[in-house]
Amino acid sequence: MTPEPSPTRPVRVALLGAGVVGGAVARLLTEHADDMRARVGGSLEIVGIAVRRAGRDRSDLGLDPSLFTTDADELVTRADVVVEVIGGIEPARSLILRAMEHGASVVTANKALLAEDGPTLYDAAAEHGVDLYYEAAVAGAIPLLRPLRESLAGDEVRTVLGIVNGTTNYVLDKMDTTGAGFADAVEQAQALGYAEADPTADVEGFDAAAKAAILASLAFHTRVSGVDVHREGITEVTAADIAAAREMDCVVKLLAICERTDAGVSVRVHPAMIPRSHPLAGVREAFNAVFVEADAAGQLMFYGRGAGGDPTASAVLGDIVAVARHRVGGGLGPGESTYADLPVLEMGQAVTRYHISLDVEDRSGVLAQVAAAFAEHDVSIETVRQQLVPGTASQSARANLIIVTHTATDAALSSTVERLRTLDVVRGVNSLMRVEGS
Amino acid sequence: MTPEPSPTRPVRVALLGAGVVGGAVARLLTEHADDMRARVGGSLEIVGIAVRRAGRDRSDLGLDPSLFTTDADELVTRADVVVEVIGGIEPARSLILRAMEHGASVVTANKALLAEDGPTLYDAAAEHGVDLYYEAAVAGAIPLLRPLRESLAGDEVRTVLGIVNGTTNYVLDKMDTTGAGFADAVEQAQALGYAEADPTADVEGFDAAAKAAILASLAFHTRVSGVDVHREGITEVTAADIAAAREMDCVVKLLAICERTDAGVSVRVHPAMIPRSHPLAGVREAFNAVFVEADAAGQLMFYGRGAGGDPTASAVLGDIVAVARHRVGGGLGPGESTYADLPVLEMGQAVTRYHISLDVEDRSGVLAQVAAAFAEHDVSIETVRQQLVPGTASQSARANLIIVTHTATDAALSSTVERLRTLDVVRGVNSLMRVEGS
Numbered sequence: 001m002t003p004e005p006s007p008t009r010p011v012r013v014a015l016l017g018a019g020v021v022g023g024a025v026a027r028l029l030t031e032h033a034d035d036m037r038a039r040v041g042g043s044l045e046i047v048g049i050a051v052r053r054a055g056r057d058r059s060d061l062g063l064d065p066s067l068f069t070t071d072a073d074e075l076v077t078r079a080d081v082v083v084e085v086i087g088g089i090e091p092a093r094s095l096i097l098r099a100m101e102h103g104a105s106v107v108t109a110n111k112a113l114l115a116e117d118g119p120t121l122y123d124a125a126a127e128h129g130v131d132l133y134y135e136a137a138v139a140g141a142i143p144l145l146r147p148l149r150e151s152l153a154g155d156e157v158r159t160v161l162g163i164v165n166g167t168t169n170y171v172l173d174k175m176d177t178t179g180a181g182f183a184d185a186v187e188q189a190q191a192l193g194y195a196e197a198d199p200t201a202d203v204e205g206f207d208a209a210a211k212a213a214i215l216a217s218l219a220f221h222t223r224v225s226g227v228d229v230h231r232e233g234i235t236e237v238t239a240a241d242i243a244a245a246r247e248m249d250c251v252v253k254l255l256a257i258c259e260r261t262d263a264g265v266s267v268r269v270h271p272a273m274i275p276r277s278h279p280l281a282g283v284r285e286a287f288n289a290v291f292v293e294a295d296a297a298g299q300l301m302f303y304g305r306g307a308g309g310d311p312t313a314s315a316v317l318g319d320i321v322a323v324a325r326h327r328v329g330g331g332l333g334p335g336e337s338t339y340a341d342l343p344v345l346e347m348g349q350a351v352t353r354y355h356i357s358l359d360v361e362d363r364s365g366v367l368a369q370v371a372a373a374f375a376e377h378d379v380s381i382e383t384v385r386q387q388l389v390p391g392t393a394s395q396s397a398r399a400n401l402i403i404v405t406h407t408a409t410d411a412a413l414s415s416t417v418e419r420l421r422t423l424d425v426v427r428g429v430n431s432l433m434r435v436e437g438s
Numbered sequence: 439m440t441p442e443p444s445p446t447r448p449v450r451v452a453l454l455g456a457g458v459v460g461g462a463v464a465r466l467l468t469e470h471a472d473d474m475r476a477r478v479g480g481s482l483e484i485v486g487i488a489v490r491r492a493g494r495d496r497s498d499l500g501l502d503p504s505l506f507t508t509d510a511d512e513l514v515t516r517a518d519v520v521v522e523v524i525g526g527i528e529p530a531r532s533l534i535l536r537a538m539e540h541g542a543s544v545v546t547a548n549k550a551l552l553a554e555d556g557p558t559l560y561d562a563a564a565e566h567g568v569d570l571y572y573e574a575a576v577a578g579a580i581p582l583l584r585p586l587r588e589s590l591a592g593d594e595v596r597t598v599l600g601i602v603n604g605t606t607n608y609v610l611d612k613m614d615t616t617g618a619g620f621a622d623a624v625e626q627a628q629a630l631g632y633a634e635a636d637p638t639a640d641v642e643g644f645d646a647a648a649k650a651a652i653l654a655s656l657a658f659h660t661r662v663s664g665v666d667v668h669r670e671g672i673t674e675v676t677a678a679d680i681a682a683a684r685e686m687d688c689v690v691k692l693l694a695i696c697e698r699t700d701a702g703v704s705v706r707v708h709p710a711m712i713p714r715s716h717p718l719a720g721v722r723e724a725f726n727a728v729f730v731e732a733d734a735a736g737q738l739m740f741y742g743r744g745a746g747g748d749p750t751a752s753a754v755l756g757d758i759v760a761v762a763r764h765r766v767g768g769g770l771g772p773g774e775s776t777y778a779d780l781p782v783l784e785m786g787q788a789v790t791r792y793h794i795s796l797d798v799e800d801r802s803g804v805l806a807q808v809a810a811a812f813a814e815h816d817v818s819i820e821t822v823r824q825q826l827v828p829g830t831a832s833q834s835a836r837a838n839l840i841i842v843t844h845t846a847t848d849a850a851l852s853s854t855v856e857r858l859r860t861l862d863v864v865r866g867v868n869s870l871m872r873v874e875g876s
Contacts, residue, residue, distance in 0.1 A: 024734070028592055028593070028734060029592070032592055032593075032594070035591075035592075035594075035659075036591070036592055038659075039591045039592075135589060141732075141734070141735035141736060141738065142738060143581075143584075143585030143588075143589030143590070143738070146581075146584060146585065146588060146589055147581030147584065147585060150581075150584060150756055150759065150760055151573060151581030151584055151753065151756035152581070152752065152756060153473075153474070153477045153755065153756050153759035153760070154466055154467070154470055154473075154474055154751075154752065154754075154755020154756055154758060154759055155466070155470075155752040155755065155756070156470070156473075161874060161875060220780055221473075221476075222780040224782055228782040230784075230785035230788070237871075238869065240795070240868055240869050241869045241871055244793065244795050244840065244868075244869045244871070245793075245871070247840075248793065248842070248873075250793075250873070252871065255874055255875075257788075257874065259788070259789075260780070261783070261789070263781070263783060263787065264780050264781030264782060264783045264787075265780045265781070265782055265783065266782075266783045266785075266787065266788040266789075267782060268785055268788055270872060271871060271872075272790075272871060272872040272873060272874040272875075273793055273871050273872070273873045273874070274873070274874055274875035274876070275875060275876050277722075278875040278876070279720060279741055280875060281875075282717060282719075282720040283717075284715070287737075289739075291875075294579075294752065295748075296462070296466060296579070296748040296749065296751055296752035296755075297579035297742065297743070297748075297749050297752035297753070298579060298742065298743045298746070298748070298749050299725075299741075299742060299743065300579065300580060300581070300740075300741065300742035300743075301727075301739070301740075301741035301742065302738075302739075302740060302741075303717055303737075303738065303739035303740075303741065304735065304736065304737060304738035304739065305735065305736045305737065305738075308736070310733075310734040310735070310736070311734065311735050311736050313734055314590065314592065314593040314732065314733075314734035314735035315589065315735070316592075317591065317592020317593065317734075318588055318589035318590055318591050318592055318593070320592060321588065321591035321592055322588055322591070342658055342660040342698070342702050342703045343701070343702035343703070344662055344666040344702060344703055344704075344705060345699070345701060345702045345703065345704045346668075347668035347704075347706055349701065349702075349704065350668070350695075350697070350704040350706055351697075351699070351704075352710075355682065355683075355686065355688075355711055357678070357682050402682065402685075404686070430678055430682075431676065431678050431679045431682045433675075433679055433682070433683070433690065433709060433710060433711050434708060434709075434710040434711070435686075435688070435710060435711045435712070436599060436693055436695065436710040436711070436712055437599060437693075437710075437712035437713060437716040437718060437719075437729070438712070438713050438716070
């Protein structure tokens with residue numbers, strides 16, 4: 001019998017699937033091996049990657065070709081952690097159950113399977129005393145299941161409102177911002193790769209309904225299947241609906257709604273108007289977000305990318321670390337692992353942009369002098385706007401110069417401002433502020 | 439020697455401090471005892487509550503008066519989990535270190551201590567093999583530290599931009615929305631309890647700087663102290679700055695910024711303009727939010743209440759569950775604990791609001807007939823708006839009736855709409871949509 005993983009014996013990881021997500025997981029596991037070892041408290045070793053057909057051995061990943069196998073049934077019997085990124089119901093379900101029977105913990109991104117038959121998997125994990133983690137199954141990269149399960153463990157969740165399907169959010173956002181009709185917006189989404197050639201699973205709400213079932217199960221610690229979820233898609237949403245919402249100062253979103261009432265839980269997916277002041281209203285393009293109301297914590301929202309190879313792989317990796325850490329016997333706080341001890345930079349070394357409003361004389365040559373002060377310090381100007389100050393005609397004419405810089409070090413920017421203050425043509429600095437987040 | 443906690447021997451919890459947060463923690467621990475036991479895999483028992491002076495025994499909490507003690511030094515030696523909500527540097531630090539020496543895991547909300555001397559605590563936790571959790575220390579109820587530490591464990595965080603101080607966000611938000619000056623906005627914040635009588639720690643950025651140090655330490659897995667953080671407050675922000683930001687289609691926020699560059703980490707707190715399209719720009723009033731950019735996960739944001747007794751207590755409880763679960767030997771996924779098995783309601787039982795746009799004849803009595811259809815089904819109308827349809831003068835005159843209901847069951851609402859469709863005066867239903875999130 002193989003000994004338990006330990007600081008000396010690596011944690012054996014088996015990957016089922018080497019598609020977009022599986023490939024990204026394999027790559028990140030290799031690239032971040034040192035960091036993962038520090039966080040797990042022991043090293044991880046990929047012991048095999050199951051592919052559907054021989055020859056599909058993704059040589060682009062730079063892995064030993066002997067790792068690839070078509071015998072997934074055998075592979076899952078010799079791993080500590082099985083990562084299932086095949087998708088679909090079968091053979092994913094059988095492989096997961098087989099892995100658990102052989103004592104492996106499982107990380108999966110399979111929302112369809114969890115929505116259809118989650119309880120079978122949860123029960124099998126409990127029976128065999130192994131972990132089952134599935135952060136990537138809902139809202140891709142957004143850490144959501146762990147907060148719901150752990151951080152709010154001492155609280156009571158009342159409501160979950162989620163934008164959990166990027167395609168439909170992109171379509172509704174385009175309809176709102178450009179006035180496009182449904183069909184045109186879907187075409188745009190397809191052109192940009194945000195919608196499949198056959199967008200049914202997204203626009204009819206099937207994808208969102210599966211995620212709603214998983215969210216409700218976790219939020220209320222109860223069992224909800226995909227079939228329990230009332231589902232309406234967005235195909236009936238018209239430009240007139242969007243316009244009506246706008247008149248109400250609302251925006252239309254496809255929402256996954258999970259509510260806990262005295263009578264039970266309500267789980268549904270349908271388009272709905274929400275006020276523009278609501279945090280979910282600002283979720284644009286293909287982003288996802290989940291809004292939670294809990295008794296003690298109050299209102300919370302989690303926002304991020306809901307799909308894509310790398311975001312999904314990031315969530316899978318977080319789960320692998322958690323599961324592997326349990327295997328090694330860890331589970332400690334942040335104190336256990338080695339620190340990077342990165343140098344902390346001085347403020348002058350920070351790279352930022354400045355918005356500067358100057359009170360200047362309105363005469364020729366002013367702009368040249370000001371521009372020279374920036375050039376002296378190698379600070380590049382993005383925009384300059386000049387505003388005449390009204391009511392200064394009788395005195396010497398004055399103007400405001402509003403300058404936004406490109407990024408530069410804070411030291412260069414602050415030296416530039418020092419220099420500007422010494423110029424005769426500059427009467428004063430009205431406003432000076434850094435610009436971030438762009 | 440006391441045996442380890444187990445499904446039969448409860449996990450002993452000691453509370454240091456019985457103020458607003460401590461009181462809420464004690465109350466929630468009692469109220470949610472069953473749920474906590476299910477999630478921990480064993481019961482929790484409050485073995486003592488340390489108060490500063492005898493007689494401060496919070497009889498309002500309904501706890502056994504003999505639990506209150508002024509001897510915190512003794513209390514920490516007989517607990518599995520010590521919850522420190524006293525705040526400040528001493529005696530909090532000594533008590534935490536003493537608790538760890540005696541083998542207790544520690545949950546703390548003490549940002550000042552973590553920012554000043556976090557590494558001492560992290561090292562002590564590692565040395566004694568105990569947990570140190572501090573979710574409540576940054577951004578109150580928002581589950582943030584656990585996602586940064588665990589969910590993104592296989593990823594690389596590049597940037598953290600945080601609105602981590604509710605007082606300053608409230609002040610800047612009021613300046614933006616009402617055009618108020620700094621002093622007036624601070625007065626409003628004080629009147630509403632969002633700012634202290636002496637707001638220095640908030641408006642000068644000291645509070646945000648402590649949180650920035652903790653965030654940077656976690657995000658980059660390195661050691662940053664409060665003194666490493668460049669700090670500028672918002673006292674110099676003028677109405678002119680806010681107006682300048684508005685002209686740039688930006689908003690001014692006090693940001694805690696943590697950046698990882700090739701040269702090292704930059705950690706700073708200062709007011710900055712951010713574009714109104716940025717997710718942080720929509721963070722209003724006293725809410726907090728932290729925006730994270732990671733290599734694989736991309737952009738993430740976490741939003742919620744940053745302060746307050748109950749939100750902070752919610753975060754503390756989540757930590758207690760995590761720490762206690764390790765004690766009991768758990769650490770399993772969601773499969774391990776008992777399920778609530780709540781009934782799943784039919785869609786008809788869901789409670790929601792409708793927005794209905796009707797195409798109606800424009801003649802007297804129409805509104806009465808429409809209103810009667812709602813009354814028949816006990817659906818209460820919130821607003822009705824009538825719009826004449828232009829260009830229908832030559833035909834029989836038509837109008838749009840736009841009706842928004844109060845909440846009712848979906849069954850009642852949908853029966854109402856069925857009834858409306860049968861009315862002679864109703865030519866059609868232009869648009870029908872549920873309204874959520876208000």
